[in-house]
Amino acid sequence: MPLNQLLTIDEVAQTLKITRQTLSKLINNKDIVAIKINKSYRIPSEALENFFKRNSSKQDLSHTYLKETRGCTLTYPDKDAEEEILNTAANAALKQVVNAHNELYNAVYFGDNLEVTRALLPELKGKVDLIYIDPPFATGRDFNSIDQNHAYSDKLLNGEFLEFIRKRLIILRELLSDKGSIYLHIDKKIGHYVKIIMDEVFGFDNFINDITRIKCNPKNFARNAYGNYSDMILFYAKQRDQNIWNDVKDDFTNKKRDELFAKTHPVHGQYTTHPLHAPGVTLDGDTGKEWNGMLPPPGRHWRYSREELTRLNESGFIEWSDKGNPRKIVLAKEHKGIKIQDVWEFKDKGLSFVDYPTQKNHDLLKRIILNSSNPGSLVLDCFAGSGSTLYIANELVRKWVGIDNSPASLAVIKANFAKNDIKCNFFE
Numbered sequence: 001m002p003l004n005q006l007l008t009i010d011e012v013a014q015t016l017k018i019t020r021q022t023l024s025k026l027i028n029n030k031d032i033v034a035i036k037i038n039k040s041y042r043i044p045s046e047a048l049e050n051f052f053k054r055n056s057s058k059q060d061l062s063h064t065y066l067k068e069t070r071g072c073t074l075t076y077p078d079k080d081a082e083e084e085i086l087n088t089a090a091n092a093a094l095k096q097v098v099n100a101h102n103e104l105y106n107a108v109y110f111g112d113n114l115e116v117t118r119a120l121l122p123e124l125k126g127k128v129d130l131i132y133i134d135p136p137f138a139t140g141r142d143f144n145s146i147d148q149n150h151a152y153s154d155k156l157l158n159g160e161f162l163e164f165i166r167k168r169l170i171i172l173r174e175l176l177s178d179k180g181s182i183y184l185h186i187d188k189k190i191g192h193y194v195k196i197i198m199d200e201v202f203g204f205d206n207f208i209n210d211i212t213r214i215k216c217n218p219k220n221f222a223r224n225a226y227g228n229y230s231d232m233i234l235f236y237a238k239q240r241d242q243n244i245w246n247d248v249k250d251d252f253t254n255k256k257r258d259e260l261f262a263k264t265h266p267v268h269g270q271y272t273t274h275p276l277h278a279p280g281v282t283l284d285g286d287t288g289k290e291w292n293g294m295l296p297p298p299g300r301h302w303r304y305s306r307e308e309l310t311r312l313n314e315s316g317f318i319e320w321s322d323k324g325n326p327r328k329i330v331l332a333k334e335h336k337g338i339k340i341q342d343v344w345e346f347k348d349k350g351l352s353f354v355d356y357p358t359q360k361n362h363d364l365l366k367r368i369i370l371n372s373s374n375p376g377s378l379v380l381d382c383f384a385g386s387g388s389t390l391y392i393a394n395e396l397v398r399k400w401v402g403i404d405n406s407p408a409s410l411a412v413i414k415a416n417f418a419k420n421d422i423k424c425n426f427f428e
């Protein structure tokens with residue numbers, strides 16, 4: 001680029017992969033020099049070069065700025081530039097108050113999670129394999145225990161709430177390892193806005209699932225509306241297809257097993273049969289040819305090579321109907337379980353059965369941790385509440401870090417860990 005060239009706002013915004021709005025913030029903050037010519041601004045190419053030089057040592061510019069998702073961004077007042085969020089240092093140092101071991105993990109930090117995650121960034125950047133967060137949901141309410149003791153307030157609303165979440169997500173993204181994932185639990189009133197924010201922060205390509213979580217029993221109410229008995233969990237990878245994925249399956253219930261494997265084989269027990277052919281025509285390959293005196297039905301091909309079909313037949317794994325149709329025998333005992341879909345039923349217990357309001361179902365956390373982390377992985381929950389994520393991560397032999405700024409949360413975590421003999425360092 002010639003050094004004395006004058007660039008338009010659009011050209012610079014495109015080069016930096018930021019919106020015009022973010023660029024004007026950078027100009028206002030004097031991060032980048034612009035010259036006003038008539039009524040519009042121009043940026044000298046030298047100023048852009050200088051800006052690159054100043055920033056490229058700090059961050060990878062390709063993801064430093066507000067990303068567009070599907071050609072648009074969510075706008076609201078006081079949305080800060082990503083660069084500003086990333087380059088703001090923590091306001092205070094962390095102070096250890098309980099020392100149970102000498103590692104950075106298996107620790108609970110009492111304080112605002114933006115400050116704490118910023119303070120942890122130098123040590124934990126790129127090291128966290130799994131983040132589960134269950135932040136406040138912008139309900140405008142206070143949450144109390146069954147005895148009416150205050151647990152936490154959820155008073156940030158609308159754009160203020162979204163910016164609160166976005167700032168934390170940007171730092172959390174930096175903490176995630178390349179094989180890391182994040183699950184964000186949210187309700188359906190604000191969740192769709194949060195989805196757009198997550199697309200901006202993590203990239204739409206890294207979106208994996210919007211899981212519907214059935215949270216309670218259908219309710220009777222007078223509103224002219226369908227019942228609201230689910231919330232949502234947004235699941236993203238730091239880098240799609242590199243994320244840990246253990247493909248844990250659901251066990252069959254006996255009822256489901258009887259339904260799916262209704263027949264009984266004299267040697268192999270419960271079984272069902274599957275067709276030996278599938279839609280689509282093989283023009284020249286083996287799976288379109290005659291086997292055992294028959295061709296696949298019109299418009300279909302054999303699922304297996306003819307050699308494999310013969311092997312299955314000779315070993316007794318093909319069942320022939322009275323009309324001479326062959327089907328493959330599939331045994332219940334060899335089935336790996338049911339593939340988990342994106343509607344999960346994990347109801348929360350009532351207030352009188354939990355230690356903390358909005359405490360999440362432990363089996364839900366178990367599924368997430370088993371699927372998206374490995375033994376020894378570091379798991380982070382920076383809206384820790386009762387410490388349920390940390391508790392289950394510990395049970396599943398993962399390392400863990402929790403953060404919360406509620407004294408009630410800290411008290412519940414301390415009591416539970418002491419009761420279960422869980423060694424934890426505490427910081428403020």
Ligand SMILES: C[S@@+](CC[C@H](N)C(=O)[O-])C[C@H]1O[C@@H](n2cnc3c(N)ncnc32)[C@H](O)[C@@H]1O
Binds near residue numbers: 383385405
């Ligand atoms: C919905 S609760 C989490 C419940 C938790 N998942 C459980 O199973 O017990 C949200 C938690 O976020 C905490 N919180 C809210 N804002 C915070 C902040 N800025 N920093 C740290 N914790 C925060 C609250 O104190 C509260 O404990």
